[in-house]
Amino acid sequence: MENTQREPTREGVIRAAEKIAAILPPTPLLAFEAQGRTVYAKADCLQPIGAFKIRGAWHRLTDLSDAEKAAGVVAVSSGNHAQGIAWAARELGIEATIVMPEDAPRVKLERTASYGARVVTYDRMTENREEIAKALSEEKGAVYAHAYGDPWVIEGQGGAGIEIADQMLAQTNRPVSRILACCGGGGLTAGLALACPDASVIPCEPEGWDDVCRSLETGEIQSVGDNPPPTACDAIQTFRTFPINFNVMKEHCREWARVSEEDIRNAQRFAFSHLRIVVEPGGAAALAAVLAGKVEVDDATAVMITGGNVDAASFAAVLQG
Structure with a gap:
């Protein structure tokens, strides 16, 4: 049920970013240390609804x-x-x-x-x-309004990339070089690729729920199959991506990463202790890839923190280890 009335465009991403800027301030780009580098977390978990999906x-x-x-x-x-x-x-x-x-x-x-x-x-x-x-x-x-297979939704999510590009340049005097994205169906990943065509955009998925990774590896859209493993990452549990997303990702994405459930819990704890933010499991996948060394970073790398909507008891259990 993807919406194929048109293809998403960078012009659409820019227009979407302008529309969001008219009603909401940019979410912060927070510096932290990883792999001996200064890396930047885009805290979209601080949106009014607690996620970038707004x-x-x-x-x-x-x-x-x-x-x-x-x-x-x-x-x-x-x-x-x-x-x-x-x-x-x-x-x-x-x-x-x-x-x-x-x-x-x-x-x-x-x-x-x-x-x-x-x-x-x-x-x-x-x-x-x-x-x-x-x-x-x-x-x-x-x-x-499909959650990821819709050109307007893809463009809207890409607005985060427009903010990242401006913030990275202002904070480091360097263009953003790499953006790690928590990935379900690929709406955010595709949007970021359109927003920042000169940056390397890297989708990060939970192990077993890695349809985008499989698709990029094979060059054809793949499913996670009938029996994917349990995951805490409810926000990025998608069985397969759509052509409208994959057509953008296969043109722009040259790297991807899978992370374990333990990697994700470690990232949630790191975000709480080092960035002072609450992150849900699916919102921590990109950060998990960095902290677990699944993807190399440089001093102009941005990491999407996509959501912070997690039940208090579940989050407390993660913090207690």
């Missing part, structure tokens, strides 16, 4: 026609895109219906509903979320 949601919904806004919007998400769509819909007076896995973190389910969206749950392993969303969209005549 970018794509705002670009998508603000570009709807009046008729489309009146019909409403449907989205599928484990929680961060859900909150982005719900937040943007509330601000714009649009009715939103969000299809969410029943095992999504409680905090994500509750916050999505708190923004006024209708939440419909499903079983992640036995039900097809795309079919549910398609039926709801057709029933209501609503626009389906």
Whole structure:
């Protein structure tokens, strides 16, 4: 159910970044030490919804026609895109219906509903979320805003790259050279590649949920298969990427990384103790790749911290080790 009306463009990324800049301040670029280098964390976990997904949601919904806004919007998400769509819909007076896995973190389910969206749950392993969303969209005549297979969403996420490029130049007097991205379906990775075509953009995925890594390795879109392993990274559990994302990534991405669940927990603890921020598992995958030495860095490397929506008890357990 990817939206293939058009291809995402760098011009679209720039326009999306301008739209976000008109309503929200840039999230900080925080310096830390790793591999003997000074590396920079883009703390998009500090967005109003606690995740970078607000970018794509705002670009998508603000570009709807009046008729489309009146019909409403449907989205599928484990929680961060859900909150982005719900937040943007509330601000714009649009009715939103969000299809969410029943095992999504409680905090994500509750916050999505708190923004006024209708939440419909499903079983992640036995039900097809795309079919549910398609039926709801057709029933209501609503626009389906896909979490990553949508040109507006890709462009919106890429706005983070425009901010990174400006901030890196201001803080180091150097252009950003490498950007590590937490990767699910590839919406953020593709958007960053369009935003910063001269930088190396590196998708980072949990082991076993590595459809993008497999796809880039083989040159063809691959699935994670029928029995992927358990992961705490609910935000980046996608079974396969889409052509609209892969076409950008295969042109721009020459490196990729897989990280273990322990790598991710270590990154969450590091972010709390060294950066003083709360990071959910899926939001820590790129940082995990750096700290575990899965990807080399230089002094103009940026690392996306994509989300901080984690249940308190789960996060406390991670901190306790």
